[in-house]
Amino acid sequence: MIALALAGATPEYFAQAAAVIVAGAIIAYAGARLGLVPIVGFLLAGVVIGPNGLRLVHDQAMVDGAAEVGVVLLLFTIGVEFSFEKLARIRRLILGGGTAQVVLAVGATAGILAVLGVAWQAAVFTGFLVALSSTAIVLKLLADRGETASEHGQVGLGLLIFQDLAIIPMVLLVPLLGGQGGSPSDVLVALGKAALIIALVLLVARRLMPPLLEAVARTCSPELFLLTVIAVCFGTAYLTSLAGVSLSLGAFLAGLVVSESRFSEHALGEILPLQIIFSAVFFVSVGMLLDLGFLVRNLPLVGAAVAVVLGVKLLTTAASVRVLGYRAPVAAASGLLLAQIGEFSFVLERAGREAGLTPAGLGVSGSQTFIATTVLLMVATPYLATWGARLERKLERRAEDAASGKMGEDASADHLPRMENHVIVAGYGQGARRLVRVLRAAGVPFVVTTLNPEGAREAEEDGYPVLRGDSTRQRTLSLVAVERAKVLVIADDDPATASRIATVARIANPTMQIIVRTRYLAGVDALIHAGGDRIVAEELEAVVQLFASVLREYRVAAEEIERHEAAVRRGGYAALREDEEAPATLACALEGDCLQTRTVTVRDGAPAAGRPIVDLPLEAFGVRLRGVRQGGGGWDEPPARDLVLRPGMELALVGTAEAFEASADVFRPDGGRLPAPPPSTARRTVADPEQVITFTPADPSRCSHLAQLHPVHPSARGCEECLRTGDDWVHLRICLTCGHVGCCDSSKNRHATAHFHATDHPVMKSLEPGDRWGWCYVDKVEL
Numbered sequence: 001m002i003a004l005a006l007a008g009a010t011p012e013y014f015a016q017a018a019a020v021i022v023a024g025a026i027i028a029y030a031g032a033r034l035g036l037v038p039i040v041g042f043l044l045a046g047v048v049i050g051p052n053g054l055r056l057v058h059d060q061a062m063v064d065g066a067a068e069v070g071v072v073l074l075l076f077t078i079g080v081e082f083s084f085e086k087l088a089r090i091r092r093l094i095l096g097g098g099t100a101q102v103v104l105a106v107g108a109t110a111g112i113l114a115v116l117g118v119a120w121q122a123a124v125f126t127g128f129l130v131a132l133s134s135t136a137i138v139l140k141l142l143a144d145r146g147e148t149a150s151e152h153g154q155v156g157l158g159l160l161i162f163q164d165l166a167i168i169p170m171v172l173l174v175p176l177l178g179g180q181g182g183s184p185s186d187v188l189v190a191l192g193k194a195a196l197i198i199a200l201v202l203l204v205a206r207r208l209m210p211p212l213l214e215a216v217a218r219t220c221s222p223e224l225f226l227l228t229v230i231a232v233c234f235g236t237a238y239l240t241s242l243a244g245v246s247l248s249l250g251a252f253l254a255g256l257v258v259s260e261s262r263f264s265e266h267a268l269g270e271i272l273p274l275q276i277i278f279s280a281v282f283f284v285s286v287g288m289l290l291d292l293g294f295l296v297r298n299l300p301l302v303g304a305a306v307a308v309v310l311g312v313k314l315l316t317t318a319a320s321v322r323v324l325g326y327r328a329p330v331a332a333a334s335g336l337l338l339a340q341i342g343e344f345s346f347v348l349e350r351a352g353r354e355a356g357l358t359p360a361g362l363g364v365s366g367s368q369t370f371i372a373t374t375v376l377l378m379v380a381t382p383y384l385a386t387w388g389a390r391l392e393r394k395l396e397r398r399a400e401d402a403a404s405g406k407m408g409e410d411a412s413a414d415h416l417p418r419m420e421n422h423v424i425v426a427g428y429g430q431g432a433r434r435l436v437r438v439l440r441a442a443g444v445p446f447v448v449t450t451l452n453p454e455g456a457r458e459a460e461e462d463g464y465p466v467l468r469g470d471s472t473r474q475r476t477l478s479l480v481a482v483e484r485a486k487v488l489v490i491a492d493d494d495p496a497t498a499s500r501i502a503t504v505a506r507i508a509n510p511t512m513q514i515i516v517r518t519r520y521l522a523g524v525d526a527l528i529h530a531g532g533d534r535i536v537a538e539e540l541e542a543v544v545q546l547f548a549s550v551l552r553e554y555r556v557a558a559e560e561i562e563r564h565e566a567a568v569r570r571g572g573y574a575a576l577r578e579d580e581e582a583p584a585t586l587a588c589a590l591e592g593d594c595l596q597t598r599t600v601t602v603r604d605g606a607p608a609a610g611r612p613i614v615d616l617p618l619e620a621f622g623v624r625l626r627g628v629r630q631g632g633g634g635w636d637e638p639p640a641r642d643l644v645l646r647p648g649m650e651l652a653l654v655g656t657a658e659a660f661e662a663s664a665d666v667f668r669p670d671g672g673r674l675p676a677p678p679p680s681t682a683r684r685t686v687a688d689p690e691q692v693i694t695f696t697p698a699d700p701s702r703c704s705h706l707a708q709l710h711p712v713h714p715s716a717r718g719c720e721e722c723l724r725t726g727d728d729w730v731h732l733r734i735c736l737t738c739g740h741v742g743c744c745d746s747s748k749n750r751h752a753t754a755h756f757h758a759t760d761h762p763v764m765k766s767l768e769p770g771d772r773w774g775w776c777y778v779d780k781v782e783l
Contacts, residue, residue, distance in 0.1 A: 027044055028280075039381070052291040073275040073278050074279045075252040096324055101163075102162065122360060129345040132345045133340055152392065170348060213228070294368045315335070318332055329393075346371075419481045420481065424480050435547065450467075471490075472500040490514070491546065507668065510667040613625060618653070686732075697774060698783065702781045708737050719752075728747075733765065735763075
């Protein structure tokens, strides 16, 4: 499109087009080096090169045309990334919140101006201008920051969609306010026609678009596919504009239509470069409207206008959001996010001038004040959005601290059963709600901790074990037996809170797996540093991964985990929906090593770091080392006993919850000393010579020496050699060929292994109470 426009362009036209692109790139780059977001750089570029600056560009019509294309493409890409399903989810925001925000903003602005003596027609017209926010800037910021799915991002999107819809009646009402145009009935007819056109476009396009894109994609022609996508975008926008609907809303609807096709991601990838170029031109064009001379001469007037608009937008938006039941932090962040005046207010302002209306009834001065106020607030929007996000986090923390002060000391676990090898679910947001449903269906033991009274009440009504308390506090975690827990899941908290929970929990139980769900990739490193073991991704897929990670820690077979994941995903994640029952096929048998095996990461500062395996008193505490994994590779089973453990290595350990609790100091990353073995471990295990010991491997295919296994009687009540020499042992092992009883490799003399080297008898079994595992010395596999 740029090439077509420039093919017959005069040198002057080309020079101005080049000035827009080159100046935008250079000034945006300089701004980025200074820490400014690109949008601000583009706005400043427009101020510098525009007719009120260096006058490098003075053909405003040319720039406006390219800018309009930019807005259309931007809204189209937003629509492609959205969907009708997501739109339906925020319909209450669009209709309820949007209506309240527009009505309140128009009313508040008109009321202020009426008190100042402005005629009611001009006051209402100015209210129209103030009520609209910048769809292009807000959605661009949300997309760049990955906040479109956040609460304040969803609120902003819903209100912006309604504002784009509200442009239709506003454009129709402006002539009436100016004493021109038709009757109110004409307005109603026009609105009905617009609604009918929109419904018709959506109905036809939803039926035609998927097969159309399928047919075009089969040609394998990228040029034809791109041209088709552009045609859908511009064609739909133009058709809807014939009914008085704004081009931007038509483009957004076109994107929604394309989102229904399975080629939507392909379409987005093809059109994104064009969207970036033209939307940059749009922001440059807005900056070109600012008259710096007028701004300097009328600084008090412009400053007052900025303050009034900022106050009106912040208060009316926040009030509308609060009315819908959103929390105060979300309302505050949304108010600051939408505190600017929108690009379509320029269209409305031009329509008002044609009808004899100007902002605040001030004529040319009013128009210039409106332009200056709009550009300044647009420049400030990235910073207002950042302050809003910080304010949201601050208010959230204050609310948490207040709730903790009221409830934390009163938290009681008297109603909870004794727990071990369980999952602690910190918080009870949407992710946690879905997770506990599949955990209960699978039979995995868990407990929920939350400060939210409504969430706690809901969980209790559903029959889940709940502790009301702050998960960032050591006392709360202790009440849910964090020292004996197997997994901690942080599913819904912001990165800062999740980091605090992980830090406290990691100190309390260094052998527990900590799994964190986060929305943004930027926080992953900080969460790992805080103590998280697995950081998983967004929305429903993240819940699937949480479930799979929990099952993996319970030693469920990989094939079974894959089957469970497929069951959860089946039917559009039906198992995770609140109105569906989790399928009974999720149930798995949790017994034996399934509950007693843990994967523990060696962390910097832990006593185990920098020491060979042979120096660790693990078996003295009742913990057996099964294998070691380095750098994400395969498991080394069994590991060499002289292997020096380094931070980042993963150990596969087997033991009871009490054994892991007792050995926690070996892995606690607090710089402490390696703990001494407990004195009570020596000779604590004895054998019964009258007992017949048999052994059936769980997987016979792993060992080729099963023919040498026989039912045997223990040869002695303890290690034969240690009994003769008077030495102590830690654990006992029995030879399944001859019944010899020897001491384990954590014992001083390692007589079980010595017996193998002396006799070549291949398989031994643990004689520890509750242990059902065996070991083949020849094949080096656990049985």
